[in-house]
Amino acid sequence: MSRRRLLQGTAALGGVIAFGTAVSASTTPAFAATVSRPDIMSTNDWGASAAQGSLPILTRRPTHLVIHHTTHVNSDDFSNAAAKEVARLIQRNHMTNGWADTGQQFTIARGGQMLEGRHGSLDAVVDGTRFIEGAHAYGFNDQSVGIEVDGMYTNDVPTDAQWSSLVHLSAYICQRYGLHVDRIIAHRDVPGAQTLCCGDAFYGKLSALRAEVASALANGVDGGSGPSGDYPTVRLGDEGxxxxxxxxxxxxxxxxxxxxxxxxxxxxxxxxxxxxxxxxxxxxxxxxxxxxxxxxxxxxxxxxxxxxxxxxxxxxxxxxxxxxxxxxxxxxxxxxxxxxxxxxxxxxxxxxxxxxxxxxxxxxxxxxxx
Incomplete structure (x- = not known):
């Protein structure tokens, strides 16, 4: 079932957020360090179905980054196979809703794997001057990019691997689109939203997320798509x-x-x-x-x-x-x-x-x- 159907009818919560106009190239904040491109599975990598209809390409930058949780059971399967299956499940559910494709632009699986959601989102963020309009935050899709963190975080928080990936991906998106960290918000903070997404426990960590993303933008972050061959990206759990x-x-x-x-x-x-x-x-x-x-x-x-x-x-x-x-x-x-x-x-x-x-x-x- 769609997370949005599960959580409809709940009063919107959260702090006051400043909403503004799109960030132009001339007002892009200067970040002190380079955030490496994350290792993101493309829609082709995880076996996405073709989009059923056109996906609007907005030739400007988004003003906000919206964080969600999927409300799925918190699985202990952290494998790549599980990550790909979650991406396919989300797409099936969203297209059953009548949407043309997966609603959000990116997904972070329980094992920390980062996956492209809506077709074209990865190329768009790498380009940094355009984004694919999603279907993740009603009334705010033409202003924002969304990240779904797989799991239910009303009482629990994301895994350490998910958190590291969320910091990296959020920092990269902020860098490419010139977003300040105060533009990282939860779905519940979107004007008019009727949801408790991204869960109370996760929501309580958003200030920490903004702080860590700010640090990444100031100092850089590694763990991206490393060169293949002699220098592949390696992290906790890898062998070889x-x-x-x-x-x-x-x-x-x-x-x-x-x-x-x-x-x-x-x-x-x-x-x-x-x-x-x-x-x-x-x-x-x-x-x-x-x-x-x-x-x-x-x-x-x-x-x-x-x-x-x-x-x-x-x-x-x-x-x-x-x-x-x-x-x-x-x-x-x-x-x-x-x-x-x-x-x-x-x-x-x-x-x-x-x-x-x-x-x-x-x-x-x-x-x-x-």
Whole structure:
């Protein structure tokens, strides 16, 4: 059954929210750090049905981010298969209501998986100048993007994995659309809403959510769509060679991840958080592009290297660029045209002086996970 049908008729609650006009490009707030793109399953990834009808594309930015809960039973199945099935279930229920597609733009499953909801929403937020009109908040859909957090949070709160993903996804949306954190609201805060969504327990944590999103916007957050191959994003519960390499590097640097067994457990997460804290960037316990870039260049002395140079410093530079940017770059220690182009692209993306030379500014950005 649709959450909106379950909760209809309940009086709207919540604090006074300032509602304004759409944020224009000229008034976009300046955020101090880069929030990496989250690892979001697209509608194709989770097997969505085709939308039944047109989905309006609004060629402006939303003014608000609306948080919901699905009111589903709080499942202990945190698998990817369960996440995909939840996305399909929501779509079926919403289309049964007569809607053209899933109502919300994004979903966060119990295991923390982030999924695209309404078709086109992922591409739109990456673009940052448009959004797909949803059907998640009656009377406010043409002003807002919605995130459904799977579960019932009247008395319980989302899982730790869901919370981490919600902070990351919310920060990314705020960054792409130029939203201030005070524009993150619950469904119950929408003008005229007759619902207790997102549940009393969850609603009580929204001030903490805004604070953590503000911190992410100021300091950055990792855990996004890391480069495939040598530098995949790894987090608590993951296993494999990439986890082992993180563990070994952390141990050499002076943080204790426990036995380098390739299992990302609590000790590894604790050590990684300590390392990220020393970097002075976002602390999320996830080894994504920014953290990998810092790890890959940690031992570099940081001398200036330029086209035609060769040696260990160049190899560290190439590894850092490959890890942080996902560029297809040989790590052969030879500073050729490809490396120069990768350096220039990295500098441009980070707002650094673009000269294709790895000097103090570029090394500092890489080694501090920027």
């Amino acid at each position: 060679d990439a986890v082992r390499r993180v563990q070994v590097t952390l141990d050499v640097i002076g943080h204790d991840p426990g036995v380098a067994d390739g299992v990302f457990g609590p000790a590894t997460e604790k050590a990684l958080r300590e390392y990220q804290s020393l970097l002075g960037t976002g602390v999320d316990g996830i080894a994504g592009p920014r953290t990998w870039g810092a790890l890959a260049t940690h031992h570099a002395a940081g001398s200036t290297v330029t086209s035609g140079d060769s040696g260990t410093e160049v190899e560290y530079l190439q590894r850092g660029l490959k890890a942080s940017s996902g560029v297809d770059l040989a790590t052969d220690g030879l500073f050729g045209d490809q490396t120069e182009a990768a350096v220039s692209a990295y500098q441009k993306a980070r707002g650094l002086t673009v000269d294709g030379v790895a000097g103090a500014e570029t090394w500092a950005a890489l080694k501090h996970g920027q």
